[in-house]
Amino acid sequence: MPRSTRRRRSLAIALALLACATPAAIAQQVVIYRCTDASGALTVQNDEPCPAGSREERAIIEPPPPMPVYVPQTPAPAPAATGTVTAAAAATPVAPERPDAPAPARIADADRLPPPPIFRCHTPGNDRYVSEDAEPKPRCVPLQTVGINGDPGLAAGAACEWQYDRCERIPDGEACDGWRQRGREIESTWRYARGDARAPLQEAFARVSTILSDTTCGLPPG
Template structure:
């Protein structure tokens, strides 16, 4: 029991020490009734049995300095090494089955030996001595109004006569067909324009994809 009391005495002494003290005196006081009190730095009252214990202060260590702030530096960017390129075609290879250049017009991208002559085209004469070109060798009749002297309305069917244009003049015939469709398209009403525009584009493709696009 005595050892336990002195152990508590030492613990209280350590807790009560201030940073400026090097040692502390602990008083163990026992009064007449046998009650024990522990006093730090204060002697026991008169009439009490007093035991003194001097406790040395533990040396204190200074706080460690703060760790230096280390800023991680990102490594400098290094461009990736250049790839090894191998030339597979050049100016000298253009004569050996070189693919067509994509920036050339449609007519130039088609090989000359793959072009075909344009389809047949016909020049037609009307009953009133007008002419036009057509892809149809037998166009339908025209109902020409007749003069009935005011007794009613009547018309007579008139047929156009058409003949195929020769091969040497076929391209010129198709170009004329293109111009006629373009003229009709530009003077057509709004509802008729889309169909004429599609027909104009179709005839234009025939000219650009056939032998008509080759130089004379």
């Protein structure tokens, strides 16, 4: 028999022996004995040395790694409802609450005083608003700068222009309407304020609400 044919036959026999091995045997190393007797006959046997007088060749086959055992996982119970806010709930936008107005004071109608002066102001851009200050602080409005040749792309530095709002006192007969408008403007600004900016607006809204309830603005119409 040709040598190449004997090797292929030996490998086939070895694999057949390995396939027939029990799981307990596979868990350990397998020794394959390749035996050639005096006449040149070849035999392959599993875990059994060659007979005396035979030429012996051994091959050690390592066992394959064990297959992982699948263990079904029991679903974890749903967490109990607690006061902790989850990330999904924190990400849900919440409409801002209206600032709390103080409770109206119990003042006799005869003891009520007129509201403080309030002013209607105009910006250089013709915007109007109500202010408690007759002379609001000026604003430095940025100006566009240009280069020597008039090109804005070659401008260097920055510049601004101080702008002053013009304010006049609202007549006494319309002062209560002015204070109501002031309260609406504060509340509108408060709704879009963030962080530390809310507290001063809350205090301003409470002050305006007190003026509307404790002065002659709180009298019933008529």
